[in-house]
Amino acid sequence: KAGVTQTPRYLIKTRGQQVTLSCSPISGHRSVSWYQQTPGQGLQFLFEYFSETQRNKGNFPGRFSGRQFSNSRSEMNVSTLELGDSALYLCASSLGAQGVYGYTFGSGTRLTVV
Amino acid sequence: QKEVEQNSGPLSVPEGAIASLNCTYSDRGSQSFFWYRQYSGKSPELIMFIYSNGDKEDGRFTAQLNKASQYVSLLIRDSQPSDSATYLCAVKGGNKLVFGAGTILRVKS
Numbered sequence: 001k002a003g004v005t006q007t008p009r010y011l012i013k014t015r016g017q018q019v020t021l022s023c024s025p026i027s028g029h030r031s032v033s034w035y036q037q038t039p040g041q042g043l044q045f046l047f048e049y050f051s052e053t054q055r056n057k058g059n060f061p062g063r064f065s066g067r068q069f070s071n072s073r074s075e076m077n078v079s080t081l082e083l084g085d086s087a088l089y090l091c092a093s094s095l096g097a098q099g100v101y102g103y104t105f106g107s108g109t110r111l112t113v114v
Numbered sequence: 115q116k117e118v119e120q121n122s123g124p125l126s127v128p129e130g131a132i133a134s135l136n137c138t139y140s141d142r143g144s145q146s147f148f149w150y151r152q153y154s155g156k157s158p159e160l161i162m163f164i165y166s167n168g169d170k171e172d173g174r175f176t177a178q179l180n181k182a183s184q185y186v187s188l189l190i191r192d193s194q195p196s197d198s199a200t201y202l203c204a205v206k207g208g209n210k211l212v213f214g215a216g217t218i219l220r221v222k223s
Contacts, residue, residue: 033211043158043202043213056209090157092211099206100165102148105157 002027004093004106012112018079021109025072025093032074033103034066037088046089049074081113117141118205120214129223133190137203137214140184146206147179149188151199152216158202162188193221 005024013019025032034046045058049068066076072093078085088110092103119138127133135149146165150158164170164177164186176189186205190197200216 035213042215045210045212048209048211050209058210099211100146100163102160102163103211104160108157 004091004104006089006091006106006109008109009107010110010112012114013081015081015083015113017081018077019081019111020075020077021089021091021111023074023076023091023093023106025074025091026104029093029095029104030072031094031096031099031103032068032072033092033094033099034074034076035090035092036060037090037108038086043090046076078111083113086111086113116214117212118203118214120201120203120217122215122217124218124220126220126222127193129193129195129221131193131221133193133197133219133221135188135190135201135203135217135219137186137188137205138184139186139203139205139212141205141207141212142181142184144184144205144207147177147186148204148206148211149175149177149186150202150204150213151197152202153199161201190219193219195221195223197221 031050033048036044047057068074088108090108092105094103148163149161152158162177170177174191178187202216203214
C-alpha cells in the first residue's frame, strides 16, 4: 500500500514568487492535514481538509491557502514568498474524519526561499 | 501557555534502561493523544495512540494518560541506540492535531 506522497521533495524559490505543493494521501484516506516544520517553531498546523472542505485553519497569514480535490489529493499554495517561509512542509493523511487512528506523514517538501 | 508542552531535553539514558518522556496539554476537551518519533531529516512516524485514562502497552512502548492532570507520558523499556530520536507528543481537540516541540532522546551504548 503506497504511503503519503508529497511532490516535489525540494524547491528553491525567490522572494515574492508563489509555490504550489502537492500531497496524495494513502488510498482510502479522506482527511489531509498540512504542517510547517522549522527548527525554531517545531510543527505548526496549517489546515485540515476532509471531503474537499477545510475544517480548520492554523494561525498563518492568508498567503497560505489550500484545497482538496474529489480524489482526496490536496494542494497548498503560498503566495508572495518570504524568507521566513523556508521550512519543511509536511502533509499527513488519516482514515476517518477524526483521525482516531493517527495521521501518517509524507516525506515532506523542503522549501528554500532565497 | 503553549497548547502542548514537552521538555526539550536532551534526555540521555544508557542502553537497556527505561526512558520516560512526558507531555502536558492545556485543552481539557482533548480526546486523542499520539506519540510520534522523528529521526533527523525524516518525517514523523506514529508510535502509539491512546484515548482512555490508564496505560496502553505495545511491545517496548507504554503510553500513559491522565486526563484529570492533563498529562501524557511514553515509557520506552530496554532502550536501544536506535531509539535515539526526537519524540513528539500530539493532542487532538476538535479538528486540529497540535504537536509539542518534542523531546530529544539519546540512548548511549
